[in-house]
Amino acid sequence: MAEQNQPRSIPLISLRGVSKIYESAAGRVGALEDVDLEVGSGELVAIIGKSGSGKSTLINLLTGIDSPTAGQIRVAATEVHSLGQEALARWRGRSVGIVFQFFQLLPSLTVAENVMLPMDFCGTYPPRERRPRALGLLAELGIGDQADKLPTALSGGQQQRAAIARALANDPSLLVADEPTGNLDSRTAEDVMQLFAACARAGKTVVMATHERDLGRYFARSVTLADGRVVEPASARS
Amino acid sequence: MSLAPRWRKLLGDIRDGQGRLVMMVAAIAVGVFAVTAMSTGYTILKREIRRGYLATNPAAALLEVERLDDALVAGVRRQPGIIAAEASGRLRGRVEVRPDEWLPLLLFVTPELRTAQIATVELGAGRWPATPGEIVLERTALPVANGVVGGSITVQLPTGAPHALTITGAVHDASLAPAWQEQTVYGYVTPATIEFLGGDANLHTLKLTVRDPGGDRAGLERTSVGVAQWLAGEGHPSSEIRIPPYQHPHESQMTSVVRMLLVFSALTLVLGAVLTGTLTASLLAPQVRQIAVMKAVGAGSRQILALYATLVLGVGLAAVALGLPLGIAAGRALAANTAQLLNLELSSLAVPAWLYVVEVLAGVGIPLLAALVPIDAATHRPVRECLAEFGIDAPSRRPNAWLGRLPLLARDTALVLAVRNALRRRGRLLLTLGLLATAGALFMTSLNVKSAWQQNLVEATAERHFDAEIYLTHPQSRATALAAVRAVPGVRRIEPYSAESVAPERADGLNLVTTYPDGGHGSLRLQAVPLGSEFVAPHLLEGKWLSLPDADEVVLNEGALAMLPGVRVGAGIQLRVRGRVLGARVVGLIREHLTPASVYLTPATLERHTGTAGLTSGLRLSFERADADSVAASIAATERALAASGVKVALSISQIALGRALGGHLFILIFILLVMSLLMGAVGVLGLASAIATGVLERTREFAVLRAVGAQAATIQRSVIAEGVFVALLSVLVAVVVSVPLTAIVARVVGTASLGPALDVIVSGRALPIWLGIVVVAAAVASAIPAWRASRLTIREALAYQ
């Protein structure tokens, strides 16, 4: 265990002394305290911990959805903690794909349109290439035939596949997911995990928060959080 | 080319938010309609009244000279600053409108009616008079005189017998107010006709046009005085110089009234815009999560802002498309209607292009600005906050614990909840209150002003306790006149009465007045009423009423005070009457309704100063029976008795005829105010409905929890409706308070428009209950729908609600 907390390849993500403190009516809550973490390109990393341990907070800091109280967050060449809201949105749209526990597909758009949305907002692909690309992604994820349905017509597993397709729309180098299987039955959860694994194999870095330890076999590394601190060193699967 | 997903998403939002969007369109359309109607009416009227007036080539100044001849007029033309000069005449007579019933006649005398250059009139029907027995009437005077073109009317000058004249045509005189408003018949004749009628056919009035007539008044006065001095040098002194304001007699009143309406309509648009803001907020309330997701997948705040701004822009355009054409139509109708009140010929109903542009910009821009506030807030909310909903929103303020202890509320948790909820979102409460209170204030104001106007008419009548006035051709023996009338059966009381036209005395001894060409508007009258008169009931504002038989004391009404700058109670005053100077002390100030500017004094004082001791120039009478027929018969009998005693009558006029002149033409204004307040009220109720609906949406979880702990659907419904009614009641309180100063402002504008003092600020007894009823019922109905929706959600649905 010589290389605890060390990435296996060039670090894509680097967190240095990151803390997040929430101030609320109930007082100060230290959701994350002094976290250091590096994740290499192409790694599939799990953030594990009990409810309230700070997983979502960590994920949100990584995607710039939330900003740290202290510390630095770098993803590739981007100093995430220093970006303004507009710049963050642009960066997030092009470089990060996010998958939520509750899928969060826009109910008034078809599945294909949901997938096209990031390309639309970021202007990444020429308009006429967007739909073919969305259909291609959906087909790769095995729901090509659901493309023109509304999200509510799909099962949970299908919705999460669509959400993954949307996360991949702009071909980001980083995929981030917060309990993506939390709302799925175990069979479907396995399928979804396979998809994330395939993404990592295809060279994408995947960071996923989960409290389901039995999915551990999919991960090359897992980082365990308790009370906002990294308690268990990252471990290799092999 | 298919639509980009974000625009598809917007289409979906439009589908889901139809109700609110329709409300927005309606609210803005109402505002655009009101503003467009008022600004269209204002623009057309302002332009046309100017154009119509200037088209007559009005005289900038009129000089009364003993006798004018061609050589004299030619000499005047050569004076500095003078463009043109013309001799004309103006005589007062009377016209028989029904057997034995006469109205004042104002005769404009011009040698060549066809080729007159100054203060021209336009022949609308028939032909110009060719022989002495012919006359043309102003078109609005035809119905007043009960005459038709081709028919005849009986006319009498003070110096002649009654004569029948043939009405050969009708003209339009754009410089006069309509005859029915003034209860005066306007006629146009040649000197030959005057001779035929037994009058003085010499022309006495010199009409002048000058360079820059609308320019500075001091310059105009200098030019006119210069002409008067030159004439005096030639042996022709001027007995009066009239420099009327260079505009239609009703232009400034019309302008101020329509301008006030314009302000109110702009307010309606602003309220509509505010409502758009609140509706946008409620449209976006259920969207927070979706906006957060869009931002999470790469949408910038600005992109989302643009998305929803486009939506509001579309709403604004739809509203303009609805409100603008309707508003223009209404504005034109308003202009046409008002034009009739002003005796104005609308040569064009065209609306300038810039007005359209302003209307569109305002209709789209103002609501957009208002909507940008919630759009900006929604698009800039942090993503994390929107994605993680932490149960029920904790109120940020201390709960108002005292609410629960109020005896009325203590027993009813639903009511406590309602009131607390209404007070929870202060910003939204203020907006809704503002909307409803403004509407309520305007509604009550319009009813208050209506009452005040009616009161004004009542007071105007109450100030005149007589039934008729008789003007004599010249001052004649008071004793003879009184004795003659006393013998007439049916006469209850008789008092001598003299009225003279006066002007403030000037250092140069000239008699300079601001009377309009109709001889009434802008004039200052001297009225002699006996001490202890039963016919006048002065409403004293300051000082005292006349109390000494002959003490060089005068009392002014407010109109006179306004015309005499620098004069106040206690000050001395110098007036020029019948070519003599009358010096007196102002001892009192009175309020009178619908009465021209007047200076009151005793008959003895007037007689001493004018050398008319023992004479009177008129009589006031009251009769045993005051119905129209009896009054007409009594006046006729009185006139016969006076004639039999050798007293010559110029004109008799009954209060009934005068009452017609006071008429109700200001009711159009009150009607517009009412309509506008109801439009505002509609916007206000829409605002309330949306505020309640948004509140319900935000509190979905709270309701679920309430139901989970045992609240019944009816309790929740009652709580939501009670919230709406509570806000409505609060708004009525605010409206009552605001309506008082607002009434005072409108009463002032309306009072000025009716040539009198500001109307009294009357709080109409009906206004409050009516508005209270309207607003409470509307509030209950408006909250019933969200209330029903709130109570219908199952607990599971509500707790899972995202």
Ligand SMILES: Nc1ncnc2c1ncn2[C@@H]1O[C@H](COP(=O)(O)OP(=O)(O)O)[C@@H](O)[C@H]1O
């Ligand atoms: N917006 C917030 N305000 C206050 N406390 C918060 C907020 N978000 C998270 N927390 C607290 O921070 C801690 C970590 O939360 P979170 O990161 O959501 O944990 P996890 O995702 O592992 O369940 C918890 O104690 C939680 O109550």
Ligand SMILES: [Mg+2]
């Ligand atoms: Mg979590």
